[in-house]
Amino acid sequence: MSAPVFVRKGTEADLPVMLRIAAASPTAPQWKPEEYRLAFASERSHKTGQVALFRMVLIAETEGVVCGFAVVAVLATLYPADAELESLAVDVSWRRRGAGAALVKEAKHLAKQYGADALRLEVRAGNRTAIGLYERSGFAPLGVRPGYYANPTEDAICMEVTNL
Numbered sequence: 001m002s003a004p005v006f007v008r009k010g011t012e013a014d015l016p017v018m019l020r021i022a023a024a025s026p027t028a029p030q031w032k033p034e035e036y037r038l039a040f041a042s043e044r045s046h047k048t049g050q051v052a053l054f055r056m057v058l059i060a061e062t063e064g065v066v067c068g069f070a071v072v073a074v075l076a077t078l079y080p081a082d083a084e085l086e087s088l089a090v091d092v093s094w095r096r097r098g099a100g101a102a103l104v105k106e107a108k109h110l111a112k113q114y115g116a117d118a119l120r121l122e123v124r125a126g127n128r129t130a131i132g133l134y135e136r137s138g139f140a141p142l143g144v145r146p147g148y149y150a151n152p153t154e155d156a157i158c159m160e161v162t163n164l
Contacts, residue, residue: 068099
């Protein structure tokens, strides 16, 4: 039996481990440190009412170790709000032990909390493991974005879950 996975809000102190996890996950978005810093800054600005689009970084921990992360974006000026799971990556040594499912569950909760009635994402068409996780979490395919990803070029499967 796997140890329990806890999800918490990320902080800039988590950035080094997030970059390491993403670098070891070639199918994950390869954001630059500045892009993650913008996500942390966006969350702070949202609390003061300065932004309509904000991002939140979620961190999965088990056995006291950061084992994965996700970035959720919410455009709160729309009704219902528009929410997207922009990034999710789990450390190779912690895959298939509940971290990804815990992050998706918390992302869905966060989207609902901020007024979204759906959560959307894009995933590489060849990433069968991630697609399986999303399907088990209630996501359904919406369509395909041909050639959406680079290095290597690959289609994106657009998915959505509405039972938040």
